[in-house]
Amino acid sequence: MLQISPEKIAHIIIRAREYDSGVNPWAHSGGGRQGGVRSELRDFIANLNEDEQASLVAVMWIGRESFEPEELDEAIETARAERTAPTADYLMGEPRLADLLESGLEALGISPEEAEDDVTRPV
Numbered sequence: 001m002l003q004i005s006p007e008k009i010a011h012i013i014i015r016a017r018e019y020d021s022g023v024n025p026w027a028h029s030g031g032g033r034q035g036g037v038r039s040e041l042r043d044f045i046a047n048l049n050e051d052e053q054a055s056l057v058a059v060m061w062i063g064r065e066s067f068e069p070e071e072l073d074e075a076i077e078t079a080r081a082e083r084t085a086p087t088a089d090y091l092m093g094e095p096r097l098a099d100l101l102e103s104g105l106e107a108l109g110i111s112p113e114e115a116e117d118d119v120t121r122p123v
Contacts, residue, residue: 002059002072002108004052009059009101010115015041016098038092045088053087054079056101060091063104072108 019037048056058075061067067075083090091097102112 002055002110003076004048004055004059006105006110006112006115007118008048008052009056009105010112010119012041012044012056013098013101013112014116014119015044016101020096020098042088042092045091046086048087050080051076054083057083057087057091059104059108060094060097060100061104062107063100063102069107069109 015037019041045053045056054076057079058067058072061075061079062069062072067078094100105112105115
């Protein structure tokens with residue numbers, strides 16, 4: 001069972017898209033709007049509890065097709081067991097994070113568009 005709200009995942013998708021729209025988004029963490037979005041995204045993920053972080057990674061893996069939607073529980077357990085780096089670092093190093101999370105939600109039967117529409121303020 002997913003242990004993170006679709007709205008929190010939608011918030012991450014929105015921020016990741018903002019971050020990805022920068023000229024050179026992965027170059028550094030300082031300066032300007034990109035540094036602010038990067039810091040906010042990293043802090044938001046880092047402040048999720050362990051269950052939420054494992055679920056978030058599992059959704060990304062399902063979006064990447066490393067796991068099937070019916071393997072959600074296994075993906076969550078694998079995310080817990082195989083964690084070797086901070087979750088924020090791992091996820092922010094993933095190319096197309098927003099797309100993968102969106103695909104993962106869709107595969108799980110959750111509308112990313114509806115969740116994004118529900119996000120009108122930081123979660």
